[in-house]
Each structure stands twice: as C-alpha cells, then as structure tokens.
Amino acid sequence: MAQPVTQQAGEFGHATPREIDAGGADSLLHSATPPTLVDVREQYEWDAGHLAGALHAPVDSVATMIHGLVPNPETPLVVYCAHGVRSARAAVALGALGYTNVQSLAGGIVAWEEAGLPLAPTARTDAQHARYARHLALPGFGAEGQARLLRARVLILGAGGLGSPAALYLAAAGVGTLRLVDFDTVDISNLQRQVIHTTSGVGTAKVASAANQLRALNPDIQVEAINERLTADNAAVLMNGMEVILDCTDTFDARYALNRAALAARIPVVHASVYRYEARLTVFTPGSGPCYRCMHATEPSAEAAPACDVAGVLGSVPGVFGALQATEAIKLLLGIGAPLVGRIMLWDALDARFDEMRLQRDPTCADCSTVQ
DSSP: OOOOOEEOOSTTTTOOOEEEOHHHHHHHHTSSSOOEEEEOSOHHHHHHOBOTTOEEOOTTTHHHHHHHHOOOTTSOEEEEOSSSHHHHHHHHHHHHTTOOSEEEETTHHHHHHHTTOOOBOOOOOHHHHHHTHHHHTSTTTHHHHHHHHHHOEEEEEOSSTTHHHHHHHHHHHTOSEEEEEOOOBOOGGGGGTOTTOOGGGTTSBHHHHHHHHHHHHOTTSEEEEEOOOOOTTTHHHHTTTOSEEEEOOOOHHHHHHHHHHHHHHTOOEEEEEEEBTEEEEEEEOTTSSOOHHHHOSSOOOTTTSOOHHHHOBOTHHHHHHHHHHHHHHHHHHHTOSOOOBTEEEEEETTTTEEEEEEOOOOTTOTTTTTOO
16 A cells, blocks of 8 residues: 655745655555556666656656647646755646646655566567667657656547548557557448558458558557447547647547547547648647637538548648647657647648638637646
8 A cells, every 4th residue: 555645845935835655656556546656767767777657757847748749737747856955846846737646756766676676678679679669769759758758648539531541650650559449341432542551441440450551660569449339428438538639530529529529528629621632730738729620619510621532632631630649749759859739731732832811719608728
C-alpha cells in the first residue's frame, strides 16, 4: 500500500510538494490506475538507466514539455530525479501549471534502487537503432524522443484519404500503439487516394486492410483495428487511453461527436479536411485553444460542403495533409515545435499556395466555453 504523503518546506515557500516513497510508488505502478512517471534528470543520467515506462523531461524543460507529454492535467504523476530535490521542485512547478495530482519520489532513483526495485535500460535493439537512425540523429529528438514514440498511443479516426498516409507515417515513425477506427470496406474507387489499401483488398474491411499493411511496415508497433462507426455514444470508449487523436473523418456528425468527447477527455485533436484541390489543417488542444465548434458553430448545408464523391478530390491532396497530420501528432507527443493551435493552415494545390489564418476561441461556444 502507498505510504502516507509527507510534506517538505524550505526553498519552496508556501508551496510544499507531495512525496511518495519507493515502495508506495511501486505499488501504485502495479495498481489498476497506475500514474505516469516523469524523469526530470539530465540526458546522461537518463542514458544510465531509468524507471520502466517513464517520460523524460529535464527539470529545466519540464514546464514547457509537459503539455505535449501529458495533455490531461488530471493525470496522476510521479516525478523523480536522483535524490528527490529536483523532482520536488518540478512537482511544485507542475502544480502551478494546473496539474492536480503530482507526487515527487522521495529519495529519487537512488532510493528506488536501494529498495531493490528494477530499472529499464535505454538501449534499443540493433534493428531499432538501424530503423530509426534518422530520428536518432535529429537535434531535440534523439534516443529519448524515439523511446517516447515507442510508448505513445494514437487514435486515427478514418482509414481513408487522410488516415491512410497519416497511419503509414506514424507506423514508420515507430508510434507504439495505433488504434484505427473505420466502419467501411475497401472499394476500387478508394484506391485513387487511399494509399494504404491495394487492389487485392477490395471488398475487405478498411481497418483490416490497413492493419495488415501497418504491421508489415513496422513489427515494433501494435495496431488495434476497430470496425465501427464513431458516434456520440461510443466516442469516449474509442478514445480511452489515447494521447493524441487524428480526425480523418468526413462527416460533420462524427466531427461534432469527436469534439465533445475529446474536450471531456482533454485529448488534443489534429484535424484536417479536403475539398477538391484544397485542404486545411489545425490542432485543437482542450483548455488552451479553440475547438472544432469554434470553427464551425453550426453544420454547413450539403450544398455548401458536398462530399468528395459528389465534389471530387485530387488524390494527392489528402496524401499531403495526412502526412502533415502525422507530423503535428509527433510534435504533440514529443513537445517540440509550435503546433497549429489557434491557426489554420490552408493549401490551394492549383495555385501552389499555402496560407494561414487565425482561429479564435469562441467564449460562447456550446462545446468548449466551460473547459478551462
């Protein structure tokens, strides 16, 4: 059983971090609702060994990285360093950012080892070093970034024009778990743009066709294929346990249902849509930017927003924006770069022009006005 929380005073003034000892932390990690571990040590310390499943965010960067690593501020966190001093400071900082359930590991990783508890080495297999070599060479990415992706869980809603390239790039990047949701079967008319499917797959469920390709591309990852239509009734269940959602749907009913459920679960959504020769992309992060209903307060008419089987679509357009969705998802997972929050990227393929417009949060929005 977890030991009672103790308090520390001193350099933190009135802000006193909650602490938990090694045995209590180990018990929580084996409970039905384990906390997320955050290692705030430096890179060389992390490379020497860390707790299994931990996220890495050095103490001087944890405040800027935490939203990308742990979007939901209600997620239970156990923060640790070498001896417990830096993690106590980090716990206070995270509390000030609105994270409501943060504990510092008393005595740090030294106390953990003294209690006879195991560490997880950072070394990957030779095959993984070779597969992800170009990632490992990237500044700000490296081994810790790749390890983070291998632990990540992403929901892709739709295995069509956008979902196909997005899923392929996330699988190739080594995102550990991809949950793919679609209710349709492969039709020969899909093959002009839905590049994850093949002629031999015509007539099969899209999620089954896509899952076969993703597993063949990267055996490191887990693919959860769910042959269902997203609705208001099942949206929360489908996104349970996910860290980032890619909205590759093509109906307004699905987008509004997704928006409400993602806001409630505080999971960021990377949204894209295509129309003929044009496309748009943005990111919705609950509590810190606008949501889908801020962009479309009411559903457009069928005449104003016809489906692609009526309006047509250039096959390469969803290919480009599905790849961009994968890029935004990776940025969110790693806490790098500037995600498209409050910004809409627009592309006119015929004019070969990218534009950007700002999207403000609507203070009267029926979906997000009460989300802090």
